[in-house]
Amino acid sequence: EGLQSQFCFSHLLTATAGYLFFLRQQKQFTGNLGTRETSPTKGSPGDKIVLTGFFTPVGKLAGSVSPFTNKIETYLRFAGLPHRTENGGFAGSPKGRLPWMQHGQDIVADSRFIVKYLQNTYGSQLKIQEPQDAASQAISTLIQRMCEEHMYFTSQYHRMVNRKASGWFQNALFKDAPGWQSVLIMYAFRAGRSKQLRYQGVLTNSETDINQLIGDDLAALSSILDDKPYFLGSSPSAADASAFGTLENYLYDGNDDTPIPSMVRKYSNLVRFVDSVRADYYSDKLQKAGKSQ
Numbered sequence: 001e002g003l004q005s006q007f008c009f010s011h012l013l014t015a016t017a018g019y020l021f022f023l024r025q026q027k028q029f030t031g032n033l034g035t036r037e038t039s040p041t042k043g044s045p046g047d048k049i050v051l052t053g054f055f056t057p058v059g060k061l062a063g064s065v066s067p068f069t070n071k072i073e074t075y076l077r078f079a080g081l082p083h084r085t086e087n088g089g090f091a092g093s094p095k096g097r098l099p100w101m102q103h104g105q106d107i108v109a110d111s112r113f114i115v116k117y118l119q120n121t122y123g124s125q126l127k128i129q130e131p132q133d134a135a136s137q138a139i140s141t142l143i144q145r146m147c148e149e150h151m152y153f154t155s156q157y158h159r160m161v162n163r164k165a166s167g168w169f170q171n172a173l174f175k176d177a178p179g180w181q182s183v184l185i186m187y188a189f190r191a192g193r194s195k196q197l198r199y200q201g202v203l204t205n206s207e208t209d210i211n212q213l214i215g216d217d218l219a220a221l222s223s224i225l226d227d228k229p230y231f232l233g234s235s236p237s238a239a240d241a242s243a244f245g246t247l248e249n250y251l252y253d254g255n256d257d258t259p260i261p262s263m264v265r266k267y268s269n270l271v272r273f274v275d276s277v278r279a280d281y282y283s284d285k286l287q288k289a290g291k292s293q
């Protein structure tokens with residue numbers, strides 16, 4: 001018997017070692033989403049910009065249903081930089097996420113690094129100005145982090161976990177998959193996203209508590225915006241691109257069975273901000289959508 005259990009034990013050890021080796025090959029210990037190469041910081045201004053992200057039209061949005069893709073498309077429009085857009089393309093992203101940008105030989109992923117890269121590459125050619133004083137620069141960073149690292153996740157609850165949003169979710173993301181398959185994909189996706197939100201922390205809260213957090217963020221944005229045209233003054237900056245990416249989604253993604261759109265509507269200055277950016281920078285897309293309806 002002793003010999004038998006020893007035999008089992010050695011099998012167990014071999015299997016464990018094999019599994020660890022498998023995980024190592026899959027880069028599970030270092031993150032399996034990409035190679036984690038450091039983002040390029042500057043390119044040559046003559047190269048063309050190709051932005052890959054989520055560009056399937058959803059709801060009444062002028063920009064992307066992905067707040068990060070929306071942020072960069074808006075930044076490029078604010079900056080007056082000509083660009084081409086490509087839909088999809090997770091596989092090509094060095095960080096496994098959207099959006100990413102091809103510029104000459106460079107591939108830059110993550111909206112924060114894309115903005116820095118564009119600023120370093122185009123400098124004074126950009127039609128967009130970042131604030132010069134340290135306090136405003138700090139507020140810009142805080143706005144972006146709140147939108148991208150908090151408002152994104154709280155709204156993910158209402159998009160992908162809240163069952164009231166099932167119809168919207170399926171239609172927005174999987175409408176091209178045939179019937180029952182789209183339901184299966186949606187459930188698999190929902191399971192993955194729930195796990196992500198539990199680890200991230202949002203899903204440790206009840207729906208009432210999540211809504212409280214959403215309300216706090218909106219109140220903060222509304223106070224900072226006040227009656228200014230843009231968050232940091234009279235002209236747009238990266239913070240506005242980020243806030244627009246988030247707030248346009250909160251208002252116009254069409255996920256209207258959730259409380260988010262009506263929560264934003266309590267703040268008339270946030271609605272005014274979103275609507276004026278749409279009118280001033282997205283009239284081409286809005287007109288096209290209007291014609292095709």
Ligand SMILES: N[C@@H](CCC(=O)N[C@@H](CS)C(=O)NCC(=O)O)C(=O)O
Nearest residue numbers: 066067068096097098099110111112
């Ligand atoms: N910090 C990144 C976040 C990008 C991100 O999370 N994008 C989402 C789309 S909205 C994504 O690709 N998610 C895929 C995933 O979570 O695996 C950025 O600023 O670009």
